[in-house]
Amino acid sequence: MKEINELILPDNLLYAEDHEWVKREGENATIGISDYAQDRLGDVVFVELPEIGDVFNKGDEFGSIESVKAVSDLYMPIGGEIVEINESLADAPENANNSPYEEGWMIKVKISDSAQLKALMDKDTYIKQLEG
Amino acid sequence: MIKKTPLYNWHKSAKANLAQFGGYKMPLWYPEGVKKEHMAVITKAGIFDTSHMAVITLKGAQAFDLLQKTFTKNLSECSNFQKEPLKNGQCVYGIFLNEKGETIDDSVVYRFEKNQFMIVVNAGMGALISKHLKKNSNGFDCKIEDLTDKIGKIDIQGINSAKILLPLLNNGDKVFENLKYFTFKGSFLPESSVVLKDGSSILLSRTGYTGEFGFEIFMQSENLVKVWEMLIEAGKDFELTPCGLAARDSLRAGAMLPLSHQDIGGWKFINNPWIFALPYNKEKTGFTKDFIGKKALSDIQIKEYTYPFAGYNLRKVPSSSDVYDHNKEKIGTVLTCATDMATDRKEDKIFCITSNEKTVPKGLSCGFVKVCKKLNYGDKVILSDNKRKIKAEIVKDIRPSRTARINIKGLL
Known part of the structure; x- marks a missing residue:
C-alpha cells in the first residue's frame, strides 16, 4: 500500500471525492482514476466504459472497474458528453494500474458546464482529503 | 480492538495493502498484485500469514x-x-x-x-x-x-513448497515420508517430532485453503517471524511469492472451498457441495451418529440449494447479487463471486494454466449461488446486480488439474 507521500498526483490535474481525476483541454476534459484509487483497487482486470455520444450529469455512473477482488462504479466528476473512450483498456486493463494518468485514461468528455470544475479539488486539497 | 499478527511489521515494510479481516489487520495483497500471487500458487509457490486463524x-x-x-x-x-x-x-x-x-x-x-x-x-x-x-x-x-494468541500459522502452497521446505527441516526426507493429504506430523511443543534446522518445533500439516499442493505450518507465535523469513530466504530459488487474503479468496473459490459466514452460515448446512462433511450412511438415507443439528438436517422439506458456478469470462458481480434462471425468474443469491485468473474456457470446457493448453487463460468468474430450486450441472443462470449481468453455468467442479492430492515424492 502506498503511503500518501508516495502517491503520484500530478499538479496539473483536478481531483474528485470519488478519486477520479480531470484534465481540462479547452472545451473538453480527460477523465481517469487516481494513483490512490488504483492502489486501493489492486489488479484491474476489466474496465467497462460508456459509448461515444452518451451524455451524463455530474455524479452519474459512467462505467465500472473490476479488480480481481471487487467491482466498483465510476462516477462523472463533471457533466458532459462522451467524445472519446480509451479502447486500449479492453485489451490492457492493467494500464489503469501501471499508468493511471497516461495510458490508463478512461474517457474524454465535452464539458457541459465549466463552472463544475471549480467544485473539484487541486492536488493539495485532495491530499488533505486522503489524509482524512 | 484490531489485532495484529507478529508479521504485521513485515507486511507493512513489504508495502502490503492491509485491511481488517476477522478482527485482524491482514495483507490483502503485496505490490506485485493479486494476479501474480494467484498464479504463483498454481505454478510455483506462495506463502501466506494465516496466524489470524x-x-x-x-x-x-x-x-x-x-x-x-x-x-x-x-x-x-x-x-x-x-x-x-x-x-x-x-x-x-x-x-x-x-x-x-x-x-x-x-x-x-x-x-x-x-x-x-x-x-x-x-x-x-x-x-x-x-x-x-x-x-x-x-x-x-x-x-x-x-491457544489462538499463542500459536502462529504460515501456509506455504504450490508445487514448489516441498522443495523449499526440505532443506529447512531436520531429517526432512523422513518427515516427508508418507505425509499424505490431510495428514500431519509434529507439534508446536518443544518435544515435537518435526524440528527446523534452527531448533523451532513445528506442526507440519499437508493441508491448505488453495486446492493446491502444500502445507500449513503451526508454531509458537514467537517463532513466526523467524520461520517466515527462513522460508522467504529458502524460497528465493523457487519463485516463492508472499500472498495476501485476496489471492487466498480467489484460489479457494476456484478450488470449490467455502468461506465460512459467506458460503456457509446462518442457514441449514445441507444441499451444498460440502455435504461430504456430514456423517451420511452409505445409502445417503440417514446419519451414522448423533450430533448437534442432526434433527434439523433430517427434515426432508429443506428447499435451499447451494451450487458452484463458473462464468464465461472474467467479469464478476458483487456478492448478494440476484440469480435468475433461464425463464428470467429470480431464484436466489450469489454467495461468492471471484475471478480465478488461472482458468478459462476452450470450446466451453474449463482449463487451467497448468492443463497444457496452448492458450493463455484470461480468467473466469466463479463462486457459489444459493437458490430455491434444484438445478443440474450444465444449467445456465444469469447473475445480476441490476446494473451488470453475467451468464454463468452451474458446474460440478471449477478449476481443473488441482495439485492438493498429488504424491509428495514426485515434487522433491
Whole structure:
C-alpha cells in the first residue's frame, strides 16, 4: 500500500471525492482514476466504459472497474458528453494500474458546464482529503 | 480492538495493502498484485500469514465424545474410503452446527492421540467455538483451551513448497515420508517430532485453503517471524511469492472451498457441495451418529440449494447479487463471486494454466449461488446486480488439474 507521500498526483490535474481525476483541454476534459484509487483497487482486470455520444450529469455512473477482488462504479466528476473512450483498456486493463494518468485514461468528455470544475479539488486539497 | 499478527511489521515494510479481516489487520495483497500471487500458487509457490486463524485444543477421556456430539464428521469412520476411525496424525474437515442445523463455523480437527485433539477454526471464532464446546461438555472429562494468541500459522502452497521446505527441516526426507493429504506430523511443543534446522518445533500439516499442493505450518507465535523469513530466504530459488487474503479468496473459490459466514452460515448446512462433511450412511438415507443439528438436517422439506458456478469470462458481480434462471425468474443469491485468473474456457470446457493448453487463460468468474430450486450441472443462470449481468453455468467442479492430492515424492 502506498503511503500518501508516495502517491503520484500530478499538479496539473483536478481531483474528485470519488478519486477520479480531470484534465481540462479547452472545451473538453480527460477523465481517469487516481494513483490512490488504483492502489486501493489492486489488479484491474476489466474496465467497462460508456459509448461515444452518451451524455451524463455530474455524479452519474459512467462505467465500472473490476479488480480481481471487487467491482466498483465510476462516477462523472463533471457533466458532459462522451467524445472519446480509451479502447486500449479492453485489451490492457492493467494500464489503469501501471499508468493511471497516461495510458490508463478512461474517457474524454465535452464539458457541459465549466463552472463544475471549480467544485473539484487541486492536488493539495485532495491530499488533505486522503489524509482524512 | 484490531489485532495484529507478529508479521504485521513485515507486511507493512513489504508495502502490503492491509485491511481488517476477522478482527485482524491482514495483507490483502503485496505490490506485485493479486494476479501474480494467484498464479504463483498454481505454478510455483506462495506463502501466506494465516496466524489470524484460531486454534483450540481438547484433552481428556471424553474429548472424542465431545467432538462426536458437536462436529459433523463421524470420527469413528471418517479417515478414508475404508471407513476407519480417525488415527493419530490425521485430520479431517467438518462443521460445528447449532441445533437448527446452521453453521457456526467450519473447521479442521486434528488427532494427536486418543485423548488429544486440535481444532482449527476461522479468524475471530476461537472464543465462540470454545464457548459452544464448553456449553456442550457439561460433566465431560475434557479440557478445552483456546491457544489462538499463542500459536502462529504460515501456509506455504504450490508445487514448489516441498522443495523449499526440505532443506529447512531436520531429517526432512523422513518427515516427508508418507505425509499424505490431510495428514500431519509434529507439534508446536518443544518435544515435537518435526524440528527446523534452527531448533523451532513445528506442526507440519499437508493441508491448505488453495486446492493446491502444500502445507500449513503451526508454531509458537514467537517463532513466526523467524520461520517466515527462513522460508522467504529458502524460497528465493523457487519463485516463492508472499500472498495476501485476496489471492487466498480467489484460489479457494476456484478450488470449490467455502468461506465460512459467506458460503456457509446462518442457514441449514445441507444441499451444498460440502455435504461430504456430514456423517451420511452409505445409502445417503440417514446419519451414522448423533450430533448437534442432526434433527434439523433430517427434515426432508429443506428447499435451499447451494451450487458452484463458473462464468464465461472474467467479469464478476458483487456478492448478494440476484440469480435468475433461464425463464428470467429470480431464484436466489450469489454467495461468492471471484475471478480465478488461472482458468478459462476452450470450446466451453474449463482449463487451467497448468492443463497444457496452448492458450493463455484470461480468467473466469466463479463462486457459489444459493437458490430455491434444484438445478443440474450444465444449467445456465444469469447473475445480476441490476446494473451488470453475467451468464454463468452451474458446474460440478471449477478449476481443473488441482495439485492438493498429488504424491509428495514426485515434487522433491
